[in-house]
Amino acid sequence: MIWVSVVIQGVLLGAVYSLFACGLSLMFGVMRIINLAHGDIAVVGAYLAWVVATKAGVSPFVSLIVILPAMLVVGYALQVALLARSLRGGQLVPLLTTFGLAIVIQNVLLEIFSPDVRSLGASAGAITKSSWRITDALAISWFGVAILVVAVLVLGGLDVFLRRTALGREMRATAQDPDAAQLVGVDARAVYARATAIAVATAALAGTFLAIRSTFEPSSGPTQLIFAFEAVVIGGTGSLWGTLVGGIVLGVAQTIGAHIHPQYSMLAGHLVFLAVLASPRGRMLLARSART
Amino acid sequence: MTLLSVERLDARHGLLHAVRGVSLALAEGEKLALVGANGAGKTTLLRALAGAHPAAAGTVRFDGADITALPAHRRVALGIALVPEGRRLFPEMTVVENLLVAGRHRRPGPWTVDTVLDAFPLLRPLRHRRAANLSGGEQQATAIGRALMTNPRLLLLDEVSLGLAPQAVDAVYESLTGLIASGTTVVLVEQDLARGMQIADRVICLLEGRIVLEGAAAELTRERVTAAYFGLGGLGGAGGKP
Numbered sequence: 001m002i003w004v005s006v007v008i009q010g011v012l013l014g015a016v017y018s019l020f021a022c023g024l025s026l027m028f029g030v031m032r033i034i035n036l037a038h039g040d041i042a043v044v045g046a047y048l049a050w051v052v053a054t055k056a057g058v059s060p061f062v063s064l065i066v067i068l069p070a071m072l073v074v075g076y077a078l079q080v081a082l083l084a085r086s087l088r089g090g091q092l093v094p095l096l097t098t099f100g101l102a103i104v105i106q107n108v109l110l111e112i113f114s115p116d117v118r119s120l121g122a123s124a125g126a127i128t129k130s131s132w133r134i135t136d137a138l139a140i141s142w143f144g145v146a147i148l149v150v151a152v153l154v155l156g157g158l159d160v161f162l163r164r165t166a167l168g169r170e171m172r173a174t175a176q177d178p179d180a181a182q183l184v185g186v187d188a189r190a191v192y193a194r195a196t197a198i199a200v201a202t203a204a205l206a207g208t209f210l211a212i213r214s215t216f217e218p219s220s221g222p223t224q225l226i227f228a229f230e231a232v233v234i235g236g237t238g239s240l241w242g243t244l245v246g247g248i249v250l251g252v253a254q255t256i257g258a259h260i261h262p263q264y265s266m267l268a269g270h271l272v273f274l275a276v277l278a279s280p281r282g283r284m285l286l287a288r289s290a291r292t
Numbered sequence: 293m294t295l296l297s298v299e300r301l302d303a304r305h306g307l308l309h310a311v312r313g314v315s316l317a318l319a320e321g322e323k324l325a326l327v328g329a330n331g332a333g334k335t336t337l338l339r340a341l342a343g344a345h346p347a348a349a350g351t352v353r354f355d356g357a358d359i360t361a362l363p364a365h366r367r368v369a370l371g372i373a374l375v376p377e378g379r380r381l382f383p384e385m386t387v388v389e390n391l392l393v394a395g396r397h398r399r400p401g402p403w404t405v406d407t408v409l410d411a412f413p414l415l416r417p418l419r420h421r422r423a424a425n426l427s428g429g430e431q432q433a434t435a436i437g438r439a440l441m442t443n444p445r446l447l448l449l450d451e452v453s454l455g456l457a458p459q460a461v462d463a464v465y466e467s468l469t470g471l472i473a474s475g476t477t478v479v480l481v482e483q484d485l486a487r488g489m490q491i492a493d494r495v496i497c498l499l500e501g502r503i504v505l506e507g508a509a510a511e512l513t514r515e516r517v518t519a520a521y522f523g524l525g526g527l528g529g530a531g532g533k534p
Contacts, residue, residue, distance in 0.1 A: 169389055181382075
């Protein structure tokens with residue numbers, strides 16, 4: 001029974017990673033940009049939720065009503081002002097740009113909010129403290145399930161958006177051949193900006209959930225970035241359902257590792273990531289990125 | 293009435309001066325064939341007309357308006373469509389999805405998914421197949437259909453026979469002849485001289501980025517075009533190399 005509990009907790013943890021990985025996967029899939037500031041953008045979302053929740057005295061969930069639209073705008077502007085220019089410089093420049101952006105964000109957060117560790121758990125209400133107690137060894141947290149549901153809705157919803165809607169088709173077409181897409185009337189720059197807007201908003205959503213679920217500080221971003229990156233690679237690039245599965249596999253690996261010994265938690269996750277990279281699919285992935 | 297006029301157009305690939313001072317005018321409904329050897333600048337000229345390659349100098353006017361600085365996707369909205377060299381379909385998308393992407397910014401006009409599938413009946417049974425899994429001829433038909441979905445007034449066709457089996461070329465040209473009869477203005481780049489001259493009203497031969505021969509298709513002999521094509525001095529007409 002204890003193993004059932006370990007796996008279930010792993011799935012719930014993995015849902016958070018999937019949500020983090022969603023935007024990373026989308027930006028890589030559409031523009032071949034690896035956004036090294038993704039984790040830090042998520043932490044910005046967490047701080048915004050903290051500011052709105054404490055200043056306005058509302059639940060962090062309510063604060064998302066303000067934060068998500070704001071972050072869509074921020075993402076759009078980020079693409080138009082910064083990433084579009086750096087994309088013109090080749091593949092390496094966006095990587096460096098987002099690396100620089102990550103450092104800037106971390107230091108600005110440190111300057112404004114101090115290095116104190118914070119959490120939104122206390123202000124989020126009963127949902128974070130409640131759980132279904134199934135047996136003595138197995139309790140399922142309401143909030144964990146809520147995150148899983150949101151992750152499935154967000155990643156599944158985006159998948160349907162990409163497959164079934166006109167805007168989504170444009171996004172896929174631009175991802176496959178931006179030059180040809182423009183020749184049939186698609187404004188590739190607008191498509192890229194929309195993709196970044198969605199990615200930044202989902203990052204802020206993930207960051208807020210992280211802040212409610214555990215703690216955050218200005219330097220929390222890079223760790224989340226690594227987990228998100230591992231989730232994308234485990235799940236295989238180019239598929240959002242794959243990213244959901246990748247995040248969950250990573251979460252389960254971490255909780256199983258932690259159950260064997262607490263210090264094996266991270267290690268187990270990294271080992272699964274390395275195993276996927278070494279597998280035939282991982283080699284295919286590397287070969288493909290070497291070609292492009 | 294003049295639909296497209298190009299004045300002293302220059303286009304470069306880095307240091308390579310691919311198109312040098314090309315001027316031409318095209319009346320509505322006219323069919324122009326651009327011929328020339330590999331590297332003569334045909335593809336670059338076509339891409340510059342479509343807005344996919346920046347003009348280094350000169351002007352491009354379409355229906356009276358200066359569109360030299362307009363990006364490709366805005367030119368599509370005005371009615372210019374390019375079928376690019378190598379077809380350039382969206383490989384992971386189905387035939388219908390390829391058409392629908394182009395249809396989103398279509399001008400009003402007769403072309404819809406249904407009419408395109410009517411014009412290329414071979415595509416109808418394949419419409420839900422991924423573009424990457426089509427044969428060359430089927431891909432070319434999809435690429436032409438995709439361009440038609442935008443309801444162009446000016447259709448630019450780049451090497452539609454390249455890399456196709458002879459029967460596939462015949463099939464593509466058979467469909468094209470029908471489309472072209474409907475009055476769309478066409479600029480066609482073709483390596484195969486006979487094909488180009490058979491469809492076009494007028495032929496322009498490019499050599500090293502310049503127009504070395506221009507004339508009505510009916511009046512030009514194969515020998516004159518061949519001489520201009522290879523730059524066999526002086527035999528060509530207007531603007532020949534010194």
